Amino acid sequence: xxxxxxxxxxxxxxxxxxxxxxxxxxxxxxxxxxxxxxxxxxxxxxxxxxxxxxxxxxxxxxxxxxxxxxxxxxxxxxxxxxxxxxxxxxxxxxxxxxxxxxxxxxxxxxxxxxxxxxxxxxxxxxxxxxxxxxxxxxxxxxxxxxxxxxxxxxxxxxxxxxxxxxxxxxxxxxxxxxxxxxxxxxxxxxxxxxxxxxxxxxxxxxxxxxxxxxxxxxxxxxxxxxxxxxxxxxxxxxxxxxxxxxxxxxxxxxxxxxxxxxxxxxxxxxxxxxxxxxxxxxxxxxxxxxxxxxxxxxxxxxxxxxxxxxxxxxxxxxxxxxx
Amino acid sequence: xxxxxxxxxxxxxxxxxxxxxxxxxxxxxxxxxxxxxxxxxxxxxxxxxxxxxxxxxxxxxxxxxxxxxxxxxxxxxxxxxxxxxxxxxxxxxxxxxxxxxxxxxxxxxxxxxxxxxxxxxxxxxxxxxxxxxxxxxxxxxxxxxxxxxxxxxxxxxxxxxxxxxxxxxxxxxxxxxxxxxxxxxxxxxxxxxx
Numbered sequence: 001x002x003x004x005x006x007x008x009x010x011x012x013x014x015x016x017x018x019x020x021x022x023x024x025x026x027x028x029x030x031x032x033x034x035x036x037x038x039x040x041x042x043x044x045x046x047x048x049x050x051x052x053x054x055x056x057x058x059x060x061x062x063x064x065x066x067x068x069x070x071x072x073x074x075x076x077x078x079x080x081x082x083x084x085x086x087x088x089x090x091x092x093x094x095x096x097x098x099x100x101x102x103x104x105x106x107x108x109x110x111x112x113x114x115x116x117x118x119x120x121x122x123x124x125x126x127x128x129x130x131x132x133x134x135x136x137x138x139x140x141x142x143x144x145x146x147x148x149x150x151x152x153x154x155x156x157x158x159x160x161x162x163x164x165x166x167x168x169x170x171x172x173x174x175x176x177x178x179x180x181x182x183x184x185x186x187x188x189x190x191x192x193x194x195x196x197x198x199x200x201x202x203x204x205x206x207x208x209x210x211x212x213x214x215x216x217x218x219x220x221x222x223x224x225x226x227x228x229x230x231x232x233x234x235x236x237x238x239x240x241x242x243x244x245x246x247x248x249x250x251x252x253x254x255x256x257x258x259x260x261x262x263x264x265x266x267x268x269x270x271x272x273x274x275x276x277x278x279x280x281x282x283x284x285x286x287x288x289x290x291x292x293x294x295x296x297x298x299x300x301x302x303x304x305x306x307x308x309x310x311x312x313x314x315x316x317x318x319x320x321x322x323x
Numbered sequence: 324x325x326x327x328x329x330x331x332x333x334x335x336x337x338x339x340x341x342x343x344x345x346x347x348x349x350x351x352x353x354x355x356x357x358x359x360x361x362x363x364x365x366x367x368x369x370x371x372x373x374x375x376x377x378x379x380x381x382x383x384x385x386x387x388x389x390x391x392x393x394x395x396x397x398x399x400x401x402x403x404x405x406x407x408x409x410x411x412x413x414x415x416x417x418x419x420x421x422x423x424x425x426x427x428x429x430x431x432x433x434x435x436x437x438x439x440x441x442x443x444x445x446x447x448x449x450x451x452x453x454x455x456x457x458x459x460x461x462x463x464x465x466x467x468x469x470x471x472x473x474x475x476x477x478x479x480x481x482x483x484x485x486x487x488x489x490x491x492x493x494x495x496x497x498x499x500x501x502x503x504x505x506x507x508x509x510x511x512x513x514x515x516x517x
Contacts, residue, residue, distance in 0.1 A: 032381045039384035069384070081376035081423045088423050094374040098424060102371035106425045180367060181398045185375035195377050195401060199390065203380070207392040208400065 004298045011290035014129060018136045021079065025133055025194055029201035030057055031072050038068045078194025079133055080185075081112070088112040091191070092120065092242070093235045097182035100173040117242060124243030128229060128236055129283035134189035137217070138226060142268050145221050158224045159270070162281055165230070165237040172234045188235050189213055189228065226268045230281065240280040249302050250289065252276050256296035257312025263288035263297060273297060276306045355395060357404035358443045358493060358510050360388055360418045362430045366512045372426035375401035382421035385413045405443075407493025407508045412443065414469055414492050437490060438473070442514035444491030446475065448483050452505035455482040464495035464506045 034057035037046060046054060058068075065071040076083040081090040090112040099105055119126060128135060149155050175183045185191055192209040200206050216228040229236050252273060263273035266287045271278055273288045289297045294314060311318040360379050363369050380388040380403055387410035391399045405412055414437055419429040430440045446464075454461040455477075462481030468474055474489040483495075483506065491508045499506050 028381070036384055036386050073382070076381055076421065077376060077378045081374060081378060083378075083421070090374070090376075090423050094376070094424070098372060098374060102368070106372070109424050112423050179398060180371045182371070182374055186397075186400055191375070195375065195390075198377050198381065202386075203389060207390070 004295060007286065007289050007298050008292075008295070009290070010286040014286060017130050018133075018139075021131055022133050022136045024075070025078060025197050026201070027060075028076065028078075029198045031061065032076075032198075033202055034058065034061075035068055035072055078191070078198070079127075079131060080188075080191035080194050087115075089115055091188075091235065092117050093184050093188060093238050094182070094191075096173065096238060097176050097184040100176040101180050101182045103177065120239050120242040121245070122247050123284060124246035124248070124280065125236060125239040125283040126243075127239055128233075129285040132190045132235075133193045134213070135229070135283075137193070138189075138220060138229060139268065141217050141220055142226060145225070148221065155221055156223060157270075160224060160227070160231045162230055165232055165234065166241070168232055169234040169237040184234055187212070189216060189233065190235070225270060229283075230269055236283075244280055245303050246280075247301055247303065248284070248299050249305060250278055250282065250284070250286070250297055251300040251302065251306055252309065252312075253296045253298070254309040255313045256294045257314060258294050258296075259312040259315030259317065260293060262291045262293065266291045274312075276308050278305055356507075356510060357395075357406055358412070358491060358508060359514070360403050360405065360427050361412055361414055361416060361437075361441045361443055361490070361492070362419050363427045363443075363514065364425075365514055369426050370398055370402065372424050373402050374424045374426075376423065377401070377403075378421040378423065379403050379418035379427055382417040384415060384417065385410065387412055388418065405493065407444075407491075407496040408504060409497070411467075411493030411495075411497040413494070414441065414490070434470075434473075438470075438488055441490040441492075442511045443493070444508040444510040444514070445489050446485045446491065446495055446506050447509050448485060449505050449507070452501050452503065453483065454501060454505070455480050461500065463498050463500055467494045467498035469494060 030053055033050070034054055037043065037050065037054045043051070043054065061068060061072065074083070074085050079091065081088070081094060083089075090109065092113045095110055095113045098109060116127065145155050172183045172187070186209065192213050196206050196210045196213070216232075219232075220227050224231070250273065257274070259274060261274050264271075267273060268285070268287070269281050269283060271282060289299075296312065311321070359366070359369060360383075364372060377390065380386075380390060387405050388403045389406070391402050391404060393400060395404075403418075414432070416430050416432045416437070419427045422429070428440070430436050448456075448464075450456040458480060460481045462477055462483070464483050465471060465475055465477045465481065469492060470488065470490065473486065475483055475485050475495065477483055485506075491511065493508045495506045496504050496508050
């Protein structure tokens with residue numbers, strides 16, 4: 001099977017990755033609880049629920065772990081900042097926020113964001129499409145919106161200006177600098193989500209951040225499709241900027257395209273693949289590649305987007321022009 | 324409810340929560356006498372460094388680190404804290420190791436580095452409440468202290484005397500059998516590496 005053919009399956013792989021990241025965010029707080037039960041040497045004193053958690057986590061980790069107290073420390077944290085096999089990885093937005101709030105560059109923290117920064121420079125908003133735990137829920141929310149629409153509930157798809165999110169990023173930087181606290185931590189859905197899941201499982205329950213996140217879900221349903229990611233998210237804005245000259249881009253093969261517009265319908269970011277318009281907004285979700293009936297869309301290596309190539313050669317309008 | 328009234332209520336609620344962090348009453352509620360995790364920077368530096376990732380709490384084997392919601396104002400939202408009466412810090416120093424942002428610098432779990440870098444607060448004994456000062460030999464705070472004879476020593480009838488090297492971990496306050504507790508940690512707001 002050729003590489004172009006295999007690209008049709010990238011969307012499934014992406015869903016696998018998204019689900020894996022999301023389930024890890026749920027699993028890690030339980031593993032943390034298990035570690036604290038082990039550390040306290042008090043299995044007999046645990047409540048039935050705690051015993052169930054302890055037993056199931058022990059069963060899950062036994063094949064991989066000798067000493068839960070230390071071995072389970074290898075994977076910790078959230079997508080906002082986490083540890084992967086001893087390597088600390090942080091969100092570039094956290095670094096930008098810290099530099100703005102503290103007015104200094106703390107190099108060890110900057111280093112932890114290097115891998116995401118390099119990936120973003122090469123792939124653009126790949127974090128948004130492939131890793132972000134909020135994307136997982138926002139895409140499910142988009143399916144829900146489609147069902148609601150079918151059931152006759154009025155949902156709207158207003159068009160706003162995508163440059164709004166750059167303004168949000170700028171305001172966030174200014175606000176962080178003025179108040180001396182990292183404002184992004186309170187308004188960036190993946191950070192909120194990772195934290196709130198941890199609060200809900202290991203501590204006292206959901207906090208104020210969850211209210212904000214649920215409001216963004218309603219924003220997506222009632223105002224505009226995937227509105228938060230496209231118009232508000234400061235992280236999305238930062239990655240769009242970092243990925244301005246990204247190397248991997250989806251490109252339309254005009255000789256294969258039949259102008260069926262399935263790609264435009266499936267694109268949750270409201271882009272226009274049928275007219276070669278991906279722009280820096282594309283989050284590499286590859287849904288358009290998967291849905292294309294003629295395999296006209298595929299990843300290519302290019303620094304700039306293709307300008308409009310005209311109607312697809314397999315479509316009606318092109319054939320009419322040819323006479 | 325009319326939309327205008329709802330929006331007004333929303334704005335005023337937002338405004339009060341913003342104001343709350345500066346009001347004297349909120350800062351001085353007994354339940355909000357909190358400590359930051361060990362070796363955390365001074366309060367302003369801490370707030371500007373902490374990215375609210377929650378890894379310190381995830382690293383804490385004692386589960387003494389909790390997270391603020393809105394009760395200490397917006398700027399403290401999602402930052403870690405310790406209420407010593409609920410659960411003191413066992414000075415395992417794992418939170419500093421886990422912290423990616425430098426808000427809690429890593430400190431080795433050794434006597435001299437803990438004494439040098441950890442300044443969470445200082446224990447203060449209320450002699451009117453303390454059993455030992457009432458002639459009933461107790462000494463529980465001294466037994467609970469991880470830095471015996473360095474941070475606290477006992478005199479006649481096990482009467483506790485806090486020394487200048489107390490780091491404020493809160494284990495004494497947690498263990499005090501008096502209600503209300505006779506020994507309390509007064510938090511250091513200008514704590515941090517000196």
